[in-house]
Amino acid sequence: MTRSLKLNRKTKNYIAGYLFISPVVIGVLVFTLTPVLLSLYFGFTKYDNINPPEWIGFQNYTKMFHDEVFLHSLKITCKYAVISVGLNMLLSFAFALLMNSDVKGISVFRILLYLPCIVPGLASAMIWKDLFNPTAAGRINQIITSLGFKPYPFLFSPDTAWNSMIIMSLWGLAGGMLMWLAGFKSVPTALYEVAAIEGAKWYHRLWHITIPMISPIIFYKLVNSVIGALQAFGASYLMTGGGPLHATNFMVLNIYNTGLTEMNMGYACAQSWILFVMIFALTAIVFKTGGWVYYGEEQ
Numbered sequence: 001m002t003r004s005l006k007l008n009r010k011t012k013n014y015i016a017g018y019l020f021i022s023p024v025v026i027g028v029l030v031f032t033l034t035p036v037l038l039s040l041y042f043g044f045t046k047y048d049n050i051n052p053p054e055w056i057g058f059q060n061y062t063k064m065f066h067d068e069v070f071l072h073s074l075k076i077t078c079k080y081a082v083i084s085v086g087l088n089m090l091l092s093f094a095f096a097l098l099m100n101s102d103v104k105g106i107s108v109f110r111i112l113l114y115l116p117c118i119v120p121g122l123a124s125a126m127i128w129k130d131l132f133n134p135t136a137a138g139r140i141n142q143i144i145t146s147l148g149f150k151p152y153p154f155l156f157s158p159d160t161a162w163n164s165m166i167i168m169s170l171w172g173l174a175g176g177m178l179m180w181l182a183g184f185k186s187v188p189t190a191l192y193e194v195a196a197i198e199g200a201k202w203y204h205r206l207w208h209i210t211i212p213m214i215s216p217i218i219f220y221k222l223v224n225s226v227i228g229a230l231q232a233f234g235a236s237y238l239m240t241g242g243g244p245l246h247a248t249n250f251m252v253l254n255i256y257n258t259g260l261t262e263m264n265m266g267y268a269c270a271q272s273w274i275l276f277v278m279i280f281a282l283t284a285i286v287f288k289t290g291g292w293v294y295y296g297e298e299q
Contacts, residue, residue, distance in 0.1 A: 043270035048263045060270035070271060072246055073254040076162060080250065081229035084169040088225060089218075092173045096180030097206075110181075114174040125238040128168050129155070132239075155240050158247040165248055168235055179221060183214035215293045223286055230279055251275050 043060055045053035064070050099110050116124070131139045132154035141151040154164045187210060195205050211218070233252040236242060242249035242257065249257075251271070259268030 039269040039272055042266050043273050045266045047266035047269075049259075049265050050263070053266060056266070060267045061274075063267065064271065064274065069246060069249070070254060073249045073251045076247070076249070077230060077232065077251040080162070080165065080169075080232060081226055084166055084232075085222070085225040085229050087166070087170060088173060088176060089221060091170065092176030093180050095173060096177045096184065099177060100181060100184045110174075110177075113177060117172050117175045121234050122238065124171060125235055128171070128235075129239050132164055155248075156244060158243075158245040161240060161244060161247040165232075165235060169229075169232075176221060176225075179217055180214070183217040184210065187213045212294045216295060219286070219290055219293045223283055226282055226286070227279055230275065230282075 042053055044055060044057055046056050046059075047053035095113065099106060099113070119127070133139070133141060134151055134153045134156040135141065138151065138154070140154075144150075144152055153160050155161045191209050191213070192205055195209060200208070231252050232250045233256070236248040236250055236253050237256070240248045242253050252275070255268045255271045255275070258271060259265045
């Protein structure tokens with residue numbers, strides 16, 4: 001009788017546990033797994049969001065090799081990821097080194113640098129759109145024209161729009177700066193003291209102590225930054241719509257326009273899976289070559 005009572009209690013506990021996790025499980029199955037599987041299927045079909053999908057095999061994927069718009073979006077997305085990630089990591093690291101100084105009032109500078117990170121994305125885009133106004137009324141062009149130069153076209157010229165997006169990507173540098181600062185604080189001060197006694201210069205301490213000790217943070221930030229850069233969408237969608245002349249037509253924006261503007265969802269899904277494979281492959285390469293990351297002494 002006692003054993004049966006224990007089994008009943010155990011069964012009730014299992015049922016209660018499954019009930020508690022069921023909203024998450026159902027949500028993942030309905031809103032994540034199902035759309036992923038459907039997109040995989042639609043990638044092999046001709047589907048215009050209205051009529052039933054028509055199976056066409058690999059035609060969507062072979063079409064990409066001849067689609068100049070897609071190839072251009074792939075090119076500028078990869079270029080954007082390399083340059084924006086590199087600049088963001090280097091500059092945020094440099095700012096973190098400066099903000100790690102033991103100077104009176106340094107916390108005020110940290111707060112001022114972090115303020116742009118709390119501005120919503122839509123508001124940031126509107127601020128930068130005003131700053132990048134190509135006429136003399138633009139905030140930046142007011143300074144440029146006051147120095148005797150012609151207004152810079154910024155987002156309104158295919159020759160300068162992509163560069164302007166790179167500049168805007170530096171808006172959230174302080175987010176990475178805080179991560180570096182947390183890493184610097186975790187490095188044992190005894191290591192620096194010993195190095196100083198041995199006569200090591202600041203750059204020796206930086207290269208041989210600081211960077212190896214915070215390498216897990218470098219690894220984490222690198223992976224997340226690459227993934228985020230390859231999925232760039234919001235700024236170009238709000239500010240340029242991919243223009244001018246597809247100069248800022250990043251892959252995610254191109255997928256959006258293909259699927260919802262041109263009503264070619266099958267081709268958009270195929271492009272999405274190409275982007276997924278790219279992100280997966282790059283992430284796998286970073287993990288595979290992660291031998292430089294220091295996780296402490298092996299036990």
